[in-house]
Amino acid sequence: MPAHKKKLSEKIDLGGGHRMTPQRQVVYDVLMSSRDHPTATEVFIRVQEKMSSISLATVYNCLDTLAVAGIVKQVNLDREPSRYCGNLAPHAHFHCETCATVMDIDLKDGVEPSSSVKLPRGAKIQKVEVEVRGKCPECVRTEKKKDTL
Amino acid sequence: MPAHKKKLSEKIDLGGGHRMTPQRQVVYDVLMSSRDHPTATEVFIRVQEKMSSISLATVYNCLDTLAVAGIVKQVNLDREPSRYCGNLAPHAHFHCETCATVMDIDLKDGVEPSSSVKLPRGAKIQKVEVEVRGKCPECVRTEKKKDTL
């Protein structure tokens, strides 16, 4: 079952004496129930529909706690606000420069993302990030439609 | 001849009615004469040694103009301040989490960096960025030395 379809309100262990509070749960649920990559402010807006009393500071706190606990991912693209992602599987991101959408890209089976670069010998690799920028299929289609008018 | 060893004060065309002013030239020279990836503030400090009257705002303006003209690269890693790079050849970046150094990584010949991901069909790819995080060779060595004490 894909992560984003997991039953909501599932109790998760955060470890390190951290509690899964109602605020953290609702932030977590919002991320797990969406495939897009909302910013903290967008998460805040979505969370408010379920818990109108929550503050933006708490959303930032919760996102950080969840990210440090490793149950959500913080996605940083360029100079833009951080986005958050509930997809824990290793994956890359496609960033559409036309509509600003961020979408997950699967990795090809058996191909390490690091295999295209000459890793510095003696270095200890912790993480490899691949980011693709361009025009998403939908925007390419819209563009072409415009051409034929 | 590698880009960073080019003769300094080389006159460059910026295109689009833009002038290579003394300020832009000195900012450009600073980037071309270093292999590290300085932030705008670090560039500012280095530039001041040659031109003490320059302002930080102008350094930001110059860096932006040079980057838009495509003769330097803006490098954005995580939430940190932007860094700037005079290496125009396609390359990736290694970011040491211990000493914060950013170094260039060459791409393997004949291997597209995009080959490790399942590109969305119909998308128009403009740029693929690969970022490696971990511990650089020097920091790995320092760490090991500490172990044997």
Added chain:
DNA sequence: TTTTTATCAAGAACTATTCTAAATAATATT
């Protein structure tokens, strides 16, 4: 020269994010 356009510089403004401090709530200890 006169006019136009580009650039510079200083500081204000902006924005995403973090910090502070007080209130609240959960947990542990007695």
Added chain:
DNA sequence: AATATTATTTAGAATAGTTCTTGATAAAAA
């Protein structure tokens, strides 16, 4: 249970990198 300890939430202040504004300066064009 009562108390003490610790974690969490919250609003707002503070921070930091960057961008914007505006008037001065300089270069280019006419």
